[in-house]
Amino acid sequence: MLRGLNELSLDSKGRLAIPTRYRDTLDRHCEGRMVVTVDRDRCLLLYPLPDWEEIERKLVKLPSYNESARRLQRLLIGHATECELDGSGRILLPPPLREFASLEKTVVLIGQGNKFEIWDAAAWNTQRAEWLAAGAVGGALPPELESLSL
Amino acid sequence: MLRGLNELSLDSKGRLAIPTRYRDTLDRHCEGRMVVTVDRDRCLLLYPLPDWEEIERKLVKLPSYNESARRLQRLLIGHATECELDGSGRILLPPPLREFASLEKTVVLIGQGNKFEIWDAAAWNTQRAEWLAAGAVGGALPPELESLSL
DNA sequence: TGAATTTGTGGGAAAATGTGGATAATTGTG
DNA sequence: CACAATTATCCACATTTTCCCACAAATTCA
Numbered sequence A, B: 001m002l003r004g005l006n007e008l009s010l011d012s013k014g015r016l017a018i019p020t021r022y023r024d025t026l027d028r029h030c031e032g033r034m035v036v037t038v039d040r041d042r043c044l045l046l047y048p049l050p051d052w053e054e055i056e057r058k059l060v061k062l063p064s065y066n067e068s069a070r071r072l073q074r075l076l077i078g079h080a081t082e083c084e085l086d087g088s089g090r091i092l093l094p095p096p097l098r099e100f101a102s103l104e105k106t107v108v109l110i111g112q113g114n115k116f117e118i119w120d121a122a123a124w125n126t127q128r129a130e131w132l133a134a135g136a137v138g139g140a141l142p143p144e145l146e147s148l149s150l
Numbered sequence C: 001t002g003a004a005t006t007t008g009t010g011g012g013a014a015a016a017t018g019t020g021g022a023t024a025a026t027t028g029t030g
Numbered sequence D: 001c002a003c004a005a006t007t008a009t010c011c012a013c014a015t016t017t018t019c020c021c022a023c024a025a026a027t028t029c030a
Helices: A020-030 A049-060 A067-079 A095-100 A121-134 B020-030 B049-060 B067-079 B095-100 B121-134
Strands: A005-009 A015-017 A033-038 A044-048 A081-084 A090-092 A106-111 A116-120 B005-009 B015-017 B033-038 B044-048 B081-084 B090-092 B106-111 B116-120
Touching (some): A005 B095, A020 A033, A020 A044, A020 A049, A033 A067, A033 A095, A049 A067, A067 A095, A081 A090, A106 A121, A106 B067, A116 A121, B020 B033, B020 B044, B033 B095, B044 B049, B081 B090, B116 B121
Antiparallel strands (some): A015 A090, A033 A044, A033 A081, B015 B090, B033 B044, B106 B116
16 A cells, blocks of 8 residues: 655656655565556656556546546546656656656655655645645535544 | 543654553554554644554545545545654654644644544644634534533 | 662664766667 | 667765664652
8 A cells, every 4th residue: 555745856867766665565566667647636646557557447448428538538548658667766757747747856756545646846735735724625525524534 | 542641752853752651552552553644633643553554445445536535535645654663662753744743842642542643732732722712612513423421 | 768670862873775977778860 | 871869777975764772861669
């Protein structure tokens, strides 16, 4: 299970060093083979290859003449790029994706269960502040949440 | 069951010494393996690993395209960091989390049943004063509370 | 009251990690 | 086909982090 927040910096070549504590897990799970793609919230998603493939299978089965389905396919599958950890545990983020998420120097890598999210550090902080301020307002809670006890 | 309030201080490296009276319980329950994450109220939550995993299982099952669910996942799972008690019964709080909760020198560790909360001491005192002043006003009570007898 | 054990605090050394540069390979172009 | 430019792999150094040990303080028991 991938969790936790890591503040990292891209090196001069646009590479991202994955923190050591995840490497064993990733090596065992997917031999360092990952897929990056984009998210609606202007961040990147980083999946271990097998997890991505499962999602991809679900996506291609969606009805072709549904607008939102089509949109999702174009965003997710359309930007998905395979990339491998190099000898030093780094991945090279494709320039178009780097640009999409406005990644400059400092980024945050956030574990989200089966995947990571990659945010520009400043963007992440802004977003998080909004979420905290918003509280539970601004959206009906799904029933699973109503009864959630932490 | 974790209870009680403890005023503690972080050492120069950001480590927090867990009071002795909890150590046996924690050792037996989770061999000192804990998870820290954040809370909407700008404090940290400290779970024994197995308890955290249960919550995490619930969280990852929530629908991906529900705003509030997504927010919760990002905050809770996104900040969750595993950390182990060292030989002296201390845990190292990750700098980003320390910063999140504005933990300086003096903090309070508060038992909350299945978890601890960690507050900056000053912030805690302010909050508590507000709660006391506010009383039960300012919010409809959920049905479980209406019928609660203390 | 004194001594012994337990607890809290801090520092230091070894190991692991992050960062950058240099060289080798590959691809595209003239 | 050769050359140039870009991309990938590798290696070395500096820094950070982690682990462990030693001392100081406090508490307990005789």
